[in-house]
Amino acid sequence: MxxxxxxxxxxxxxxxxxxxxxxxxxxxxxxxxxxxxxxxLNAANxxxxxxxxxxxxxxxxxxxxxxxxxxxxxxxxxxxxxIAVFRSRGTVNLEELKTMKH
Amino acid sequence: MSPxxxxxxxxxxxxxxxxxxxxxxxxxxxxxxxxxRASKVKSESFECGxxxxxxxxxxFAVKFYVVALLFIVxxxxxxxxxxWAVNFKALGWFxxxxxxxxxxxxxxxxxxxxxxxxxxxxx
Amino acid sequence: xxxxxxxxxxxxxxxxxxxxxxGASVLLLSEVFLTTAxxxxxxxxxxxxxxxxxxxxxxxxxxxxxxxxxxxxxQDPFSSFVTVVVCLGLAGVVLLSADFLKQxxxxxxxxxxxxxxxxxxxSLLAMSAELITLFINLEVLSVSTYALTAFLRRxxxxxxxxxxxFILGAFSAALFLYGSALLYGVTGTTRLADMVGPLRTxxxxxxxxxxxxxxxxAAGFAFKVAAVPFHMWxxxxxxxxxxxxxxxxxAGVKAAAFAGLVRVFLFLGRADxxxxxxxxxxxxxxxxxxxxxxxxxQRNVKRMLxxxxxxxxxxLLLGVAALFPHPGTGVLAxxxxxxGSPAVNSxxxxxxxxxxxxxxxxxxxxxxxxxxxxxxHADGDxxxxxxxxxxxxxxxxxxxxxxxxxxxxxxxxxxxxxxxxMGKLLVFRAAVDSGLLGxxxxxxxxxxxxxxxxxxxVVYMFMRPAPAEGVLxxxxxxxxxxxxxxxxxxxxxxxxxxxxxxxxxxxxxxxGTR
Numbered sequence: 001m002x003x004x005x006x007x008x009x010x011x012x013x014x015x016x017x018x019x020x021x022x023x024x025x026x027x028x029x030x031x032x033x034x035x036x037x038x039x040x041l042n043a044a045n046x047x048x049x050x051x052x053x054x055x056x057x058x059x060x061x062x063x064x065x066x067x068x069x070x071x072x073x074x075x076x077x078x079x080x081x082x083i084a085v086f087r088s089r090g091t092v093n094l095e096e097l098k099t100m101k102h
Numbered sequence: 103m104s105p106x107x108x109x110x111x112x113x114x115x116x117x118x119x120x121x122x123x124x125x126x127x128x129x130x131x132x133x134x135x136x137x138x139r140a141s142k143v144k145s146e147s148f149e150c151g152x153x154x155x156x157x158x159x160x161x162f163a164v165k166f167y168v169v170a171l172l173f174i175v176x177x178x179x180x181x182x183x184x185x186w187a188v189n190f191k192a193l194g195w196f197x198x199x200x201x202x203x204x205x206x207x208x209x210x211x212x213x214x215x216x217x218x219x220x221x222x223x224x225x
Numbered sequence: 226x227x228x229x230x231x232x233x234x235x236x237x238x239x240x241x242x243x244x245x246x247x248g249a250s251v252l253l254l255s256e257v258f259l260t261t262a263x264x265x266x267x268x269x270x271x272x273x274x275x276x277x278x279x280x281x282x283x284x285x286x287x288x289x290x291x292x293x294x295x296x297x298x299x300q301d302p303f304s305s306f307v308t309v310v311v312c313l314g315l316a317g318v319v320l321l322s323a324d325f326l327k328q329x330x331x332x333x334x335x336x337x338x339x340x341x342x343x344x345x346x347x348s349l350l351a352m353s354a355e356l357i358t359l360f361i362n363l364e365v366l367s368v369s370t371y372a373l374t375a376f377l378r379r380x381x382x383x384x385x386x387x388x389x390x391f392i393l394g395a396f397s398a399a400l401f402l403y404g405s406a407l408l409y410g411v412t413g414t415t416r417l418a419d420m421v422g423p424l425r426t427x428x429x430x431x432x433x434x435x436x437x438x439x440x441x442x443a444a445g446f447a448f449k450v451a452a453v454p455f456h457m458w459x460x461x462x463x464x465x466x467x468x469x470x471x472x473x474x475x476a477g478v479k480a481a482a483f484a485g486l487v488r489v490f491l492f493l494g495r496a497d498x499x500x501x502x503x504x505x506x507x508x509x510x511x512x513x514x515x516x517x518x519x520x521x522x523q524r525n526v527k528r529m530l531x532x533x534x535x536x537x538x539x540x541l542l543l544g545v546a547a548l549f550p551h552p553g554t555g556v557l558a559x560x561x562x563x564x565g566s567p568a569v570n571s572x573x574x575x576x577x578x579x580x581x582x583x584x585x586x587x588x589x590x591x592x593x594x595x596x597x598x599x600x601x602h603a604d605g606d607x608x609x610x611x612x613x614x615x616x617x618x619x620x621x622x623x624x625x626x627x628x629x630x631x632x633x634x635x636x637x638x639x640x641x642x643x644x645x646x647m648g649k650l651l652v653f654r655a656a657v658d659s660g661l662l663g664x665x666x667x668x669x670x671x672x673x674x675x676x677x678x679x680x681x682x683v684v685y686m687f688m689r690p691a692p693a694e695g696v697l698x699x700x701x702x703x704x705x706x707x708x709x710x711x712x713x714x715x716x717x718x719x720x721x722x723x724x725x726x727x728x729x730x731x732x733x734x735x736x737g738t739r
Binding site: 196200207210211213214217218 | 231250253254256257258
């Protein structure tokens with residue numbers, strides 16, 4: 001099996017990261033924004049793994065494990081907050097979250 | 103070349119064979135042994151327990167969310183148990199103590215979740 | 226295969242964090258197993274844990290700097306001091322929370338447990354010397370604070386604030402993580418100490434990738450410390466969160482985030498000191514000026530304190546920028562690339578940053594404390610709860626609170642004889658010494674503008690008549706204790722900073738420097 005060349009993986013990760021970043025900025029649905037943040041984290045993970053393979057080093061693999069666990073913890077709190085927003089406002093549209101503009 | 107290229111794959115072949123036999127045998131056994139009573143609900147097309155027709159954008163009870171998240175959080179922790187299990191012998195008592203401390207922390211979380219009633223389905 | 230070696234010497238430095246985490250676990254379990262009617266024991270457990278953790282950190286504060294956990298973390302006076310400051314802030318916030326939660330029938334073990342977990346993350350963040358360890362601790366403290374923000378589920382504001390905080394916090398964490406991944410790529414390691422050399426090489430061989438990685442890491446931290454232009458989340462989140470939680474954000478979270486920032490950039494900054502110094506200086510100017518200007522028109526005191534917190538991040542960034550030699554001042558020639566003797570001129574800057582963290586912690590906990598006692602449960606979460614008029618004539622109705630608030634405001638404004646003045650003095654002097662005269666002048670001007678909105682509260686308290694209607698809340702011993710302790714600390718440390726300043730001037734403050 002031929003390994004995927006490093007630049008290819010890195011480019012894919014960079015594209016995913018940028019997609020996520022743009023998504024956080026332009027999307028208006030709280031859940032989609034949340035998914036975009038997860039996309040960014042996974043892009044970082046992919047970068048770690050690609051470099052770990054290139055360096056022949058396990059640090060990147062270990063990092064990926066920890067990032068997955070942290071992302072799960074973050075997701076559980078984040079989704080709970082989205083539910084709290086939905087319960088108090090009846091919507092998850094970010095355009096309507098404007099009670100505190102001065 | 104190694105003396106027997108097939109050797110390392112033998113256990114895999116056995117596993118495949120056994121699981122194939124199981125997969126074939128179980129439906130056949132069920133067909134002969136199981137009682138069959140047709141009903142209206144049973145003849146509907148199966149869709150993971152939800153209603154098979156209507157809008158896909160229905161709202162779910164929040165208890166699904168709680169169970170799903172508890173599952174994710176506790177499930178992800180096995181990510182740290184696998185590397186330990188693979189290196190179990192090499193890590194020895196040091197690794198065992200580390201994992202025990204990790205599991206004890208999780209146990210505190212489980213005790214909290216349990217007593218809090220987050221695992222009760224019917225409330 | 227070599228086994229990692231874990232000894233008591235490794236565990237001793239993380240003892241404060243272990244105490245905090247154990248306290249949090251006890252709180253969680255007592256919440257479900259101990260169902261008594263009275264819940265005042267919760268605050269006492271939390272207070273005991275934070276005092277114990279702070280005491281342990283103080284006891285080990287004078288040990289020489291050394292690496293622990295195979296270099297994943299370090300213990301040095303810097304990390305111990307940050308832990309002490311965090312525990313002080315936490316103790317104050319717990320005292321404030323006791324009555325705040327009681328009035329709202331929201332005394333829960335989870336609240337204090339989350340605070341202790343957050344503080345454990347802060348303590349460990351100050352010690353982390355490896356990017357993934359840093360990321361995990363950053364997330365431990367952030368995730369706990371997201372949940373705390375949404376803790377009081379009254380009305381739309383807390384949920385909305387928590388959501389904004391969560392999305393921008395997760396966004397900044399992702400920026401930091403991607404930057405870390407790129408740094409790992411160009412250097413082949415995630416340990417800060419091993420990273421310096423390869424990174425310096427990479428600055429020449431792969432300048433774009435290395436600069437991009439550094440910029441992403443810096444942007445991640447800039448979000449966390451709410452530096453302009455990464456500050457837009459702060460006012461809404463500070464306003465929407467329960468007031469004691471806001472106090473924790475402005476005191477503990479800020480101190481820990483700055484500790485992480487200093488730790489990372491003291492190592493990575495050596496790869497290209499000039500660029501890092503320039504970037505930090507630019508952030509410092511924007512944040513000092515922006516924070517103060519945005520605070521000026523605010524009549525909502527909670528929001529005003531949020532912008533003030535941004536401005537204070539600016540002064541702290543000025544201190545961080547002073548850690549680096551500046552081009553064109555001749556300092557760079559004296560410290561050849563900062564490798565042999567990286568901290569020739571920075572002892573004063575450390576002292577400034579740390580003293581400022583202490584000063585800001587006690588002043589802001591006190592200020593948010595007074596705000597939390599004036600905020601009545603009946604107000605719900607309407608913006609009027611924190612209007613400037615709430616302070617009218619406070620000197621006649623509650624002279625003790627008014628005097629304490631005046632001390633906090635003078636301290637935040639940087640007027641002697643308060644700890645805030647000493648902090649600003651040390652930071653600005655360090656900045657001038659390292660060749661940042663222009664920045665120091667901008668800082669002084671910005672804080673002079675800031676004095677307007679702080680002193681306006683003092684004027685309202687002492688020179689406006691009290692409103693006819695409206696009852697003030699009852700006094701409660703825990704709150705009174707927190708306010709008195711903060712006020713005494715603000716004045717005492719301002720008049721006699723000697724002992725603390727001496728402690729901060731000792732050599733070997735920071736791992737990797739002399």
